[in-house]
Amino acid sequence: MYKLYIYLVAIFLINIVNVYAAEEKDWWQTATIYQIYPKSFKDSDGDGIGDLKGIIEKLDYIKDLGVSAIWLSPIYKSPQYDAGYDISDFRDIDPIYGNLEIFKELVTEAHNRGLKVVLDYVPNHTSDQHEWFQEALKGSETYKDYFIWADGKNGSKNDPPNNWISVFTHSAWEWVEERKQFYLHQFLKQQPDLDFLNPNVRQEMKDVLTYWLDTYDVDGVRIDAVPHLVEAKNLTDEPRTYDPNSSEIDYNYLDHIFTRNQPESYDVVYEWRSHIDSISAKKTSTKVCFSEAAVDIDYVIPYYGNADGSKLGAHFSFNFVLLGLTPESTAVDVSNLIGAWLDKLPSIYTSNWVLGNHDNHRIATKAGKERVDALNILAGFLPGVQVTYNGEEIGMEDGEVKCEQGVDMASNCTSYPYLSRDFERTPLQWDSSEFAGFSNGTSTWLPVSVKKAECNIADQLKDPKSHLNIYKKLQEVRKGDLADIISVEYSTFGDDEMGLAVVRQNSAKIYALVLNLGSNSLTVKTWETFEVILTSKDSQRNWGEIISGPITLQSYEALLLLQQNV
Numbered sequence: 395m396y397k398l399y400i401y402l403v404a405i406f407l408i409n410i411v412n413v414y415a416a417e418e419k420d421w422w423q424t425a426t427i428y429q430i431y432p433k434s435f436k437d438s439d440g441d442g443i444g445d446l447k448g449i450i451e452k453l454d455y456i457k458d459l460g461v462s463a464i465w466l467s468p469i470y471k472s473p474q475y476d477a478g479y480d481i482s483d484f485r486d487i488d489p490i491y492g493n494l495e496i497f498k499e500l501v502t503e504a505h506n507r508g509l510k511v512v513l514d515y516v517p518n519h520t521s522d523q524h525e526w527f528q529e530a531l532k533g534s535e536t537y538k539d540y541f542i543w544a545d546g547k548n549g550s551k552n553d554p555p556n557n558w559i560s561v562f563t564h565s566a567w568e569w570v571e572e573r574k575q576f577y578l579h580q581f582l583k584q585q586p587d588l589d590f591l592n593p594n595v596r597q598e599m600k601d602v603l604t605y606w607l608d609t610y611d612v613d614g615v616r617i618d619a620v621p622h623l624v625e626a627k628n629l630t631d632e633p634r635t636y637d638p639n640s641s642e643i644d645y646n647y648l649d650h651i652f653t654r655n656q657p658e659s660y661d662v663v664y665e666w667r668s669h670i671d672s673i674s675a676k677k678t679s680t681k682v683c684f685s686e687a688a689v690d691i692d693y694v695i696p697y698y699g700n701a702d703g704s705k706l707g708a709h710f711s712f713n714f715v716l717l718g719l720t721p722e723s724t725a726v727d728v729s730n731l732i733g734a735w736l737d738k739l740p741s742i743y744t745s746n747w748v749l750g751n752h753d754n755h756r757i758a759t760k761a762g763k764e765r766v767d768a769l770n771i772l773a774g775f776l777p778g779v780q781v782t783y784n785g786e787e788i789g790m791e792d793g794e795v796k797c798e799q800g801v802d803m804a805s806n807c808t809s810y811p812y813l814s815r816d817f818e819r820t821p822l823q824w825d826s827s828e829f830a831g832f833s834n835g836t837s838t839w840l841p842v843s844v845k846k847a848e849c850n851i852a853d854q855l856k857d858p859k860s861h862l863n864i865y866k867k868l869q870e871v872r873k874g875d876l877a878d879i880i881s882v883e884y885s886t887f888g889d890d891e892m893g894l895a896v897v898r899q900n901s902a903k904i905y906a907l908v909l910n911l912g913s914n915s916l917t918v919k920t921w922e923t924f925e926v927i928l929t930s931k932d933s934q935r936n937w938g939e940i941i942s943g944p945i946t947l948q949s950y951e952a953l954l955l956l957q958q959n960v
């Protein structure tokens with residue numbers, strides 16, 4: 395009896411420890427995730443295309459940035475119609491990047507440096523070169539229903555099954571003579587959609603997760619394009635959108651109520667989460683999944699799970715509110731965007747902040763290069779995960795790509811340059827040499843930007859107050875006690891709507907970030923004394939300096955301030 399009592403107490407205590415452990419933040423909750431676009435990161439063999447050995451060579455640079463994890467855009471076998479988002483073998487590496495042995499080495503070398511590795515997972519579609527699709531074309535019993543097939547209207551090959559359109563091209567349907575049917579593709583026609591209502595497909599794609607997370611000990615996946623996973627089975631036409639300005643060739647022409655964010659798409663993500671949790675249970679560190687949904691916030695949040703956490707999905711769903719910043723965006727706009735997200739995110743979930751990726755113009759180009767430090771610091775100061783697209787740490791701008799040099803199939807010379815995603819994908823600028831230290835070959839897959847002379851890693855490493863060293867200092871601050879401070883408050887100031895203040899505090903400390911996003915000087919009406927922890931590049935103040943209010947901010951100045959209460 396007495397023994398049993400002790401035993402229960404022990405279990406009880408273990409549960410308490412677990413409660414504490416759960417409140418303590420897991421690695422990914424305070425992580426900074428560095429997105430590597432492998433094609434443009436570092437070319438090790440001179441063929442003009444970045445590769446895995448190139449990434450291994452630069453792991454010390456990444457470690458030195460102070461980030462926690464790298465996320466690699468797709469490196470799998472692919473004919474590269476959509477820069478690797480068209481995968482012909484989910485379990486192998488494309489030879490342009492290396493092979494499985496080199497990948498293993500990359501994971502080991504990253505882990506040796508305390509860096510986690512996150513892979514892109516692209517489940518919505520395969521490449522049309524994938525064995526499953528090739529077999530499906532031949533009518534294979536096993537694979538014919540892995541994809542979504544339908545007859546043309548009235549059996550005609552000239553009339554697709556319905557009016558659905560794809561993100562990149564017009565009709566989402568492509569005719570196949572062998573089967574005398576159409577197949578669905580929500581992106582390029584080279585990317586046939588898998589049928590996620592088929593249980594065999596669901597199992598196959600879970601096995602792919604096991605392969606990388608368990609067998610290769612990868613730390614997590616970023617799940618691509620989750621809103622597109624499932625479509626309405628009855629293939630009902632979609633209605634015309636409420637946006638009268640969109641023309642027939644725009645993706646916005648239709649309101650995608652039957653091809654995006656279907657309830658089953660959320661269920662698939664929840665299923666993956668429990669599968670990933672079951673893998674984590676066997677491991678020493680949590681395996682994670684992050685979902686990508688470039689849709690309205692109301693549809694993004696449920697990919698995390700439901701409000702009370704009884705259903706869990708992605709560890710976080712990418713927060714894209716800041717992706718749309720423009721040179722005209724004011725502090726009031728930024729504040730509204732932050733509020734729109736934080737107000738809707740249930741408090742049980744971890745927030746995340748993203749300024750750029752391989753689908754959007756670089757932050758310096760879209761929001762103004764004078765505002766790079768302010769925005770980078772903001773994205774790292776707000777609570778939760780910071781996601782950084784490679785090159786944003788040095789404030790790279792879009793490259794110059796002429797139409798004939800472009801490769802992105804989401805665009806062509808008619809629509810160029812408006813839709814092309816090539817500009818934000820040009821090679822990373824390591825130094826000012828001919829190919830920017832990216833490659834020692836004779837050409838590169840996209841041209842190196844001429845701005846390599848004024849913006850490159852080598853120069854910025856030497857300059858203590860460069861974008862790069864500001865970014866590194868920011869990572870140090872993030873690793874300190876900031877992560878333990880749950881609260882966040884923010885407000886705008888200044889007559890021209892360009893001042894933004896964000897405060898995170900507990901009983902011992904107040905961290906305050908004050909930003910001037912405009913060109914006129916602004917004054918913060920405070921009478922307190924602070925230590926300056928970090929500033930923007932052109933600020934006249936020194937890191938470590940003590941200042942007392944009122945504080946005048948020069949144009950585009952950002953100050954991260956600390957006040958110790960005791």
Ligand SMILES: *[C@@H]1O[C@H](CO)[C@@H](O)[C@H](O)[C@H]1NC(C)=O
Binds near residue numbers: 439440834
């Ligand atoms: C580029 O570097 C690779 C790897 O060090 C080397 O094998 C190759 O010969 C170099 N090419 C040139 C043109 O220097």
Ligand SMILES: *[C@@H]1O[C@H](CO)[C@@H](O)[C@H](O)[C@H]1NC(C)=O
Binds near residue numbers: 547
């Ligand atoms: C299909 O056939 C029906 C009945 O014959 C006809 O009313 C309809 O217009 C046809 N649709 C198309 C797209 O040809």
Ligand SMILES: *[C@@H]1O[C@H](CO)[C@@H](O)[C@H](O)[C@H]1NC(C)=O
Binds near residue numbers: 625628630
């Ligand atoms: C088709 O299915 C969707 C749900 O998947 C439903 O909302 C819609 O009403 C259905 N359309 C028709 C015409 O039955």
Ligand SMILES: *[C@@H]1O[C@H](CO)[C@@H](O)[C@H](O)[C@H]1NC(C)=O
Binds near residue numbers: 636637638639
């Ligand atoms: C359509 O375009 C006009 C002219 O550019 C603009 O004033 C209007 O706000 C646009 N409407 C919508 C719904 O975007």
Ligand SMILES: *[C@@H]1O[C@H](CO)[C@@H](O)[C@H](O)[C@H]1NC(C)=O
Binds near residue numbers: 643805806807808809
């Ligand atoms: C180029 O894109 C435009 C707009 O998306 C489209 O109308 C046109 O057919 C495309 N041209 C070619 C040659 O693909």
Ligand SMILES: CC(=O)N[C@H]1CO[C@H](CO)[C@@H](O)[C@@H]1O
Binds near residue numbers: 476480619753
């Ligand atoms: C931000 C992002 O990852 N976008 C990708 C969404 O999915 C399509 C199709 O796989 C890609 O082309 C985009 O790059």
Ligand SMILES: [Ca+2]
Binds near residue numbers: 437441442444445490
């Ligand atoms: Ca290469």
Ligand SMILES: [Ca+2]
Binds near residue numbers: 518625
């Ligand atoms: Ca789909």
